[in-house]
Amino acid sequence: MSAEPDGLAERLDTLFRTSRPHGRRWTNDEVAANLKAANPTLRVSGAYLSAIRTGKRANPSPDLLQSLATFFGVSPAYFVDPDHADTTARQLAMLDELRQSGVRSIALRAVGLPEESLHAVAAVLDEIRKAQGLPPVGE
Numbered sequence: 001m002s003a004e005p006d007g008l009a010e011r012l013d014t015l016f017r018t019s020r021p022h023g024r025r026w027t028n029d030e031v032a033a034n035l036k037a038a039n040p041t042l043r044v045s046g047a048y049l050s051a052i053r054t055g056k057r058a059n060p061s062p063d064l065l066q067s068l069a070t071f072f073g074v075s076p077a078y079f080v081d082p083d084h085a086d087t088t089a090r091q092l093a094m095l096d097e098l099r100q101s102g103v104r105s106i107a108l109r110a111v112g113l114p115e116e117s118l119h120a121v122a123a124v125l126d127e128i129r130k131a132q133g134l135p136p137v138g139e
Contacts, residue, residue, distance in 0.1 A: 009055035011085050015072040016053065018092040020099065028053070035067045042067055 029046030
C-alpha cells in the first residue's frame with residue numbers, strides 16, 4: 001500500500017483535525033501510544049506522526065497505514081485512493097459540522113423513532129427554517 005506524499009500528509013492531518021475524543025483533538029503522542037497499545041510491534045512515535053502530517057516523511061509502512069485507518073475508523077483506501085479520500089473527507093467534514101453545531105443532540109433524540117415520527121420532526125424543522133428565513137434543505 002503506497003500513498004502519494006502530499007496527499008498522505010493532508011489526509012492524515014484531516015483525520016487529526018476532525019476526530020475529537022471528549023471534545024478535543026488527538027495529539028500525535030496520544031495516537032502513537034494508542035497505535036502501539038493495539039500493536040506493540042509497530043514502530044511509531046508522536047514525532048514520526050508529526051513528520052508524516054507535515055510531509056517531512058512520506059513512506060510509512062503498510063502496517064502503520066492499516067493501524068491509522070483502524071484507529072480513526074476509516075478504510076485503508078482513504079490513504080491511497082483520491083476518490084475514496086474525497087468521499088471520506090466530505091463525510092468527516094459533515095460529521096464535524098454536526099458536532100460543532102449541536103445538531104448531534106437532536107439527531108440522538110430521533111434515534112429509534114418510527115418513520116412517521118421522523119417525518120413529523122422533519123416537517124417541524126422545515127417550518128422553523130422557513131420562519132427563520134433559511135433555505136429549504138435538499139434530501
